[in-house]
Amino acid sequence: MGKLKKAIKKLWRCASGTAEACGVGVMSPIGVHWYIQDNHVVLDNGILRVTLSNPDGIVTGVCYNDIDNMLEVLNDESNRGYWDVVWNALDGSRTGVFEVIKGTTFNVIKDTEEQVEVSFSRPWDPSMQGKLIPLNIDKRFVLLRGSSGFYTYAIYEHVGSPEWPAFTLGETRIAFKLRKEKFHYMAIADNRRRFMPLPDDRLPNRGQPLAYPEAVVLINPVEPELKGEVDDKYQYSCDNKDLKVHGWISMDPPVGFWQITPSDEFRSGGPLKQNLTSHVGPTMLAVFVSGHYAGDDLNPKFGQGEPWKKVFGPVFIYVNSVMDGQDPLTLWEDAKRQMSVEVQSWPYNFPASEDFEKADQRGSVSGKLFVSDRYASSDNIPANGAFVGLAPPGDAGSWQRECKDYQFWVRADETGYFSINNVRTGNYNLYAWVPGFIGDYKNEAPITITSSGQIDVGEIVYQPPRDGPTLWEIGIPDRTAAEFYAPDPDPKYVNRLFINHPDRFRQYGLWDRYSELYPNEDLVYTVGKSDYTKDWLFAQVNRKKPDNTYQGTTWQIRFVLDTVIPTGTYKLRVAIASASLAELQVRVNNPKANRPLFSSGLIGRDNSIARHGIHGLYWLYSVDIQSGALVQGDNTIFFTQPRNQSPFQGLMYDYIRLEAPPQ
Structure with missing residues (x-):
């Protein structure tokens, strides 16, 4: 019945x-x-x-x-x-x-x-x-x-x-x-x-x-x-x-x-x-x-x-x-x-599949993150606004290429405190990166999340890459090129939404504007005189030639050293926000040197230039410059991107810094 x-x-x-x-x-x-x-x-x-x-x-x-x-x-x-x-x-x-x-x-x-x-x-x-x-x-x-x-x-x-x-x-x-x-x-x-x-x-x-x-x-x-x-x-x-x-x-x-x-x-x-x-x-x-x-x-x-x-x-x-x-x-x-x-309401309580873990099956991780940079402060600095996350075990920064499993991210508060809640059970590393500082943090202690487990990692400290005091810097270390100059689009190719818009870089065809802004000579940036919001283009792209082929470009950073420490090693930090089938070659004071001081080799398939992005994958390079390569007075660092098969090959920089030898 x-x-x-x-x-x-x-x-x-x-x-x-x-x-x-x-x-x-x-x-x-x-x-x-x-x-x-x-x-x-x-x-x-x-x-x-x-x-x-x-x-x-x-x-x-x-x-x-x-x-x-x-x-x-x-x-x-x-x-x-x-x-x-x-x-x-x-x-x-x-x-x-x-x-x-x-x-x-x-x-x-x-x-x-x-x-x-x-x-x-x-x-x-x-x-x-x-x-x-x-x-x-x-x-x-x-x-x-x-x-x-x-x-x-x-x-x-x-x-x-x-x-x-x-x-x-x-x-x-x-x-x-x-x-x-x-x-x-x-x-x-x-x-x-x-x-x-x-x-x-x-x-x-x-x-x-x-x-x-x-x-x-x-x-x-x-x-x-x-x-x-x-x-x-x-x-x-x-x-x-x-x-x-x-x-x-x-x-x-x-x-x-x-x-x-x-x-x-x-x-x-x-x-x-x-x-x-x-x-x-x-x-x-x-x-x-x-x-x-x-x-x-x-x-x-x-x-x-x-x-x-x-x-x-x-x-x-x-x-x-x-x-x-x-x-x-x-x-x-x-x-x-x-x-x-x-x-x-996340994680939802209604999915019937046992493969979707509910809230009472998950765990959490909390703690406080500080930054130790003795050239910025004698005290540890609270990691205000840091991105802190759990991702599968790997090297520092490996999370940005992780694509098989789960990740859990939060922003730290002004004191550096973070709490990552509702984490699925499993094995993870704790990762972080801090706006205003270069590089990636990884807590070496592996973390195992269990049902209803609550882990407090206490106070942890990130020491970003740093050898000596800053001589000069270009940009803001935030993993994007958003602070740099994005030119107006060709009037024939405008999306009116992005006129006078914070995302002006999303306009079509900006890669060809470089050839109009710099028809004969490449970009030159003079430390102490230039303004990176106006004088450093958001992307180092190729120059379009009259026959519609493209050629690589060499940008210059000019700076003055009052003195050169004779036995020290200077450190050039280059954080790249995006690379599209590109190469970074670095030369110092000799643009025609047969071999560059540094080459990244061919890197990146971000295609961010063509797709109106302001970043892709993050790359960080540290280049040693021996004191003998520098002179008292005027110096120039040359950034060459030689790959030139298409208009979309190039680099976006996040942040560049020259450090003096340790003091």
């Missing part, structure tokens, strides 16, 4: 679900329910209805308020809301394979009036070798009672068995394609939001491709006021640490569609890793693994039979609305408020 009542209840719930009006905007009296409809699974909580293909697990529809589907109905169902991967077989048999992840089995994991969680899984076996990425993948979707949005997460697994082949994971993410006739306003940050071009504006009769396919200048846009603007998705990239909420607003009807990422723990590369966000489509992304602004170093590589499992997410897809007559732009403010709610 109990089974019969349950079956009748299920049938009633399914029937009521199909009959309800879409998106009533109030809590359903029957809570959350699900039902099968043709080849789809529908999740419904009376506020929104999410439709997923069965058994693929592609989000084909999001029904809310008066919109029967917020996703692009003109697209094929497989191109609306999906998880995807890009992968390579390490034996070279498959490269750059793009794969939309499609499940083969549908299961209901949890079914109550408070929560429905469904799974679309796809196991891998050797018969799929070379056809599908060698991972077991379980995509989950969760709808909660009273929630104006839904959650999604996935568990990826590479089994520790010899028949599981080696491969590289180039990228994995979630993508949503929204209705192009409705969603025209995009928001990523308070100062990075605007009405966007339409996808039609990128078609050949309306847009002209520039130096690479992602960049298009609008020559005949649907909205004439956008004529002459550049559209490029890389102009809207964002650091992980700042990438918690972004999305789109429809003005009529006034609704918003947002992607909220409450934690960075499952994203690769740490807090400074940059990822794509939203862009013309209208497209909205949640990127977890990618080589953007880093190159192959941030593409995890798995050996044959290497065991690995990771939970990506959950992320929250949030929808909101205002009443007619209210300002639709307030939806951005509401999305930020909801983001704060989600962040405070």
Whole structure:
């Protein structure tokens, strides 16, 4: 009799679900329910209805308020809301394979009036070798009672068995394609939001491709006021640490569609890793693994039979609305408020997978970080604003290239105190870097996090690289080139959002402005006279020649030494914020010396110059300059970047310092 009542209840719930009006905007009296409809699974909580293909697990529809589907109905169902991967077989048999992840089995994991969680899984076996990425993948979707949005997460697994082949994971993410006739306003940050071009504006009769396919200048846009603007998705990239909420607003009807990422723990590369966000489509992304602004170093590589499992997410897809007559732009403010709610709720208590550790299964690490630099202060300096994190064991600074497992980062307060909470169980090192100081800190004592374990490391001290007193310095050690001069763009290639904007470096084509600013001679910086905010360009790029080829450049730093310590070694510290297939050669007082005093060799695949970033991976070099190479009076250090096959090869400097011998 109990089974019969349950079956009748299920049938009633399914029937009521199909009959309800879409998106009533109030809590359903029957809570959350699900039902099968043709080849789809529908999740419904009376506020929104999410439709997923069965058994693929592609989000084909999001029904809310008066919109029967917020996703692009003109697209094929497989191109609306999906998880995807890009992968390579390490034996070279498959490269750059793009794969939309499609499940083969549908299961209901949890079914109550408070929560429905469904799974679309796809196991891998050797018969799929070379056809599908060698991972077991379980995509989950969760709808909660009273929630104006839904959650999604996935568990990826590479089994520790010899028949599981080696491969590289180039990228994995979630993508949503929204209705192009409705969603025209995009928001990523308070100062990075605007009405966007339409996808039609990128078609050949309306847009002209520039130096690479992602960049298009609008020559005949649907909205004439956008004529002459550049559209490029890389102009809207964002650091992980700042990438918690972004999305789109429809003005009529006034609704918003947002992607909220409450934690960075499952994203690769740490807090400074940059990822794509939203862009013309209208497209909205949640990127977890990618080589953007880093190159192959941030593409995890798995050996044959290497065991690995990771939970990506959950992320929250949030929808909101205002009443007619209210300002639709307030939806951005509401999305930020909801983001704060989600962040405070992390780690979530509702995911049913045992692979997602809940709060009572996690541990914490706290302490106080100080900086010891006797040339800056005789006392230890509280590491105000330091980035302090736990990442898998490695060398100092290895966290920025770590892309397989989890990382946990916080900012220290003005006293240097930090508390890293809700850390998954496992083995870690404690890392840090401190704005205002060069280099990376690593606590040599390994840290093992246990369930509910609380570790206090006490007072710890970072000694940044330092040999002697500062003779001169250029820039601010903050791992970016943001403080240096970014020129105005060519008027033909402007994104009006970034005019008089703190992120003016995001304009297209700045690499060619160097040739106009310095047509014959390269940049010269005179210590004590020049101003690095005006006289040091944000990137050392190649010079464009009249025949459209490029040549490397040599920058000069001129300085005066009142005296030279005859038996000492001077130390040149060069912190590089980004390198793109570049080389740094250093010469002192002889620009034509056959062999440079120092060469970095070929470094970096950040591509930050082309992608409008202000940093990529961090490099720190310390160059010994013997006193015999210097003279009393005028001296010059030459920085040569000789690699010149493209306009995008070059260096971005973070900070440069010359130290006298120890005193």
